[in-house]
Amino acid sequence: MEIHVLVKQTYDPNTLEPNPKTLEPIYERAQTxxxxxxxxxxxxxxxxxxxxxxxxxxxxxGPDVKPLLIREALAMGADEAYVVSDxxxxxxxxxxxxxxxxxxxxTVGNADLILCGECSVxxxxxxxxxxxxxxxxxxxxxxxxxxxxxxxxxRVERDLEEGREVLDVKLPIVLTVGLEINTPRLPSLLxxxxxxxxxxxxxxxxxxxxxxxxxxxxxVCASVRALKVERKRVVISGSLDExxxxxxxxxxxxxxVRI
Amino acid sequence: MSGAxxxxxxxxxxxxxxxxxxxxxxxxxxxxxxxxxxxIGEVEAYGLSEVYLMEGAFSNNSFASAVVxxxxxxxxxxxxxxxxxxxxxxxxxxxxxxxxGCLNDCVTIEVDGPSLKVSRTVYGGTYxxxxxxxxPVVVTLRVGRTKPEAVTAASKPKITRIxxxxxxxxxxxxxxxxxxxxxxxxxxxxxxxxGRGFKKKEDIALAEELAREVGGEVGCTRPISGDLxxxxxxxxxGLSGKWVGPKLYIAIGVSGQMQHVAGIRGAKTxxxxxxxxxxxxxxxxxxxxxxxxxQFLPVFIEKLRKAKTK
Ligand SMILES: Cc1cc2nc3c(=O)[nH]c(=O)nc-3n(C[C@H](O)[C@H](O)[C@H](O)COP(=O)(O)OP(=O)(O)OC[C@H]3O[C@@H](n4cnc5c(N)ncnc54)[C@H](O)[C@@H]3O)c2cc1C
Ligand SMILES: Nc1ncnc2c1ncn2[C@@H]1O[C@H](COP(=O)(O)O)[C@@H](O)[C@H]1O
Numbered sequence: 001m002e003i004h005v006l007v008k009q010t011y012d013p014n015t016l017e018p019n020p021k022t023l024e025p026i027y028e029r030a031q032t033x034x035x036x037x038x039x040x041x042x043x044x045x046x047x048x049x050x051x052x053x054x055x056x057x058x059x060x061x062g063p064d065v066k067p068l069l070i071r072e073a074l075a076m077g078a079d080e081a082y083v084v085s086d087x088x089x090x091x092x093x094x095x096x097x098x099x100x101x102x103x104x105x106x107t108v109g110n111a112d113l114i115l116c117g118e119c120s121v122x123x124x125x126x127x128x129x130x131x132x133x134x135x136x137x138x139x140x141x142x143x144x145x146x147x148x149x150x151x152x153x154x155r156v157e158r159d160l161e162e163g164r165e166v167l168d169v170k171l172p173i174v175l176t177v178g179l180e181i182n183t184p185r186l187p188s189l190l191x192x193x194x195x196x197x198x199x200x201x202x203x204x205x206x207x208x209x210x211x212x213x214x215x216x217x218x219x220v221c222a223s224v225r226a227l228k229v230e231r232k233r234v235v236i237s238g239s240l241d242e243x244x245x246x247x248x249x250x251x252x253x254x255x256x257v258r259i
Numbered sequence: 260m261s262g263a264x265x266x267x268x269x270x271x272x273x274x275x276x277x278x279x280x281x282x283x284x285x286x287x288x289x290x291x292x293x294x295x296x297x298x299i300g301e302v303e304a305y306g307l308s309e310v311y312l313m314e315g316a317f318s319n320n321s322f323a324s325a326v327v328x329x330x331x332x333x334x335x336x337x338x339x340x341x342x343x344x345x346x347x348x349x350x351x352x353x354x355x356x357x358x359x360g361c362l363n364d365c366v367t368i369e370v371d372g373p374s375l376k377v378s379r380t381v382y383g384g385t386y387x388x389x390x391x392x393x394x395p396v397v398v399t400l401r402v403g404r405t406k407p408e409a410v411t412a413a414s415k416p417k418i419t420r421i422x423x424x425x426x427x428x429x430x431x432x433x434x435x436x437x438x439x440x441x442x443x444x445x446x447x448x449x450x451x452x453x454g455r456g457f458k459k460k461e462d463i464a465l466a467e468e469l470a471r472e473v474g475g476e477v478g479c480t481r482p483i484s485g486d487l488x489x490x491x492x493x494x495x496x497g498l499s500g501k502w503v504g505p506k507l508y509i510a511i512g513v514s515g516q517m518q519h520v521a522g523i524r525g526a527k528t529x530x531x532x533x534x535x536x537x538x539x540x541x542x543x544x545x546x547x548x549x550x551x552x553x554q555f556l557p558v559f560i561e562k563l564r565k566a567k568t569k
Pocket of ligand 2 (some may be wrong): 041115152
């Protein structure tokens, strides 16, 4: 089974502090990491490989993809990686990334299964997976929380607002997953060492055969500001009895609790 | 700027979506809905020039095809649906096929010249971005934020039936019901929120008791509903759950990780009860009590009761 997992490098929001005056994020000081749900996608791909043989290929694109992070994905158990790292992707949106990733996946080979996160940590676009499917002429299923292999194809379960939807799907297909599907493994030292020998193939953007229109973002980001709410931050101290008394009187005074 | 096409698999979301695009300045509004003719009467009052009905069973892929077909004949500036799991996928597929931009899970939308300007949360709900895309654009809008408003003297829309495209590759098997209690935390005035600081499922009774005394609802963090399944999924608050805005939010045994905090920014007052003085929730609170919840809650509930009977 040929499994492609789309893995995105993003800023870690926990380390993305805003400038106190402008509230704009200070990117230079933030750390980068692999987008959360992509690790779930990768874990699921690796489990499929362990059960049904085949290989897992990590696919990533961005303006400055760090080999170190791609090594983390390889250390979890992927076999190799194909990466497009190009400054021109600085302002890429879902349209551009989907075009790049779909072409890259096709260049690597015909995948039976393409796994993605349901949304990325930075953009939260909920779109690259289904867009890639559309571009490749494949069906897609989003928000998958369980995958069972069947005689022909897969039985997948989706977690929806109205309940749990069960679908039977044929391969090839694109699936998107979130936190619920599994717990991504922590690579052992041995696996980390083994990963240093696995290939990271760097693919030039030009070689993908995309035209200008396919590389022109449709969405422009005008501004990004921290969502900060100033809180009073009053610490209520004292014995249990005193603290309870103080908290209650504050809440009553503010009209939040009626007695 | 021409018209707006609303698409939704579920009819219930249509009134607020129609209202949202009307407020943004669109007069020619048409609706593509996965429903039969009998239930359409209720949405006509919100002002529609045409309704495309798609009956029967269909996959998201074939609903996206229908969105594309309607858009090709109607040529709307904006194609908008509710930000549900199904509709976000439909939006992405339709946008790709139409070769246009897609903005999912928008908080606000407004027309700005030949483009749509929206606000969306990014970076795990810690930042808000203002983004823009030229018409035509496909958008999904967060639900429960626009109060539906009927238009006076709405005319009867033209009804057009759409046949779903058959897609053999994805076959529906069943929809299983999940535990749900029909609470709507987004409307609650007071929320008592349960985190991993609670050691056993039975202990949640303490939070429920407090909620009863203050007239609030019980909410929780993701591990409580997702991993532990101690409470139902519709009580889960945060980035991947409900975004709430009560007058009072009491977080008990909640650490205050950014994904949880993203969902409670709308709260007027936040109280934290946590025995770790370094827990991030204290920085996000108006009042912090640094105490063991098992010791503090019984004392607090007792005081509240006494105060009420006085
Ligand atoms: C992509 C993504 C999306 C996510 N979305 C959400 C989301 O929507 N909502 C959400 O909630 N989480 C979400 N999470 C998970 C989130 O990161 C945290 O893991 C989660 O919020 C932690 O829940 P908690 O505060 O209940 O547990 P913990 O982090 O384990 O905190 C428990 C707290 O209880 C305190 N405590 C322990 N014992 C006591 C005691 N006896 N008395 C008082 N206090 C005590 C501890 O000091 C601690 O601070 C998401 C994570 C990811 C990666
Ligand atoms: N630049 C990228 N490189 C690799 N995968 C990506 C990229 N952008 C998005 N993806 C994949 O698509 C998913 C959804 O992204 P988004 O549509 O931005 O929310 C992510 O979780 C990844 O699996």
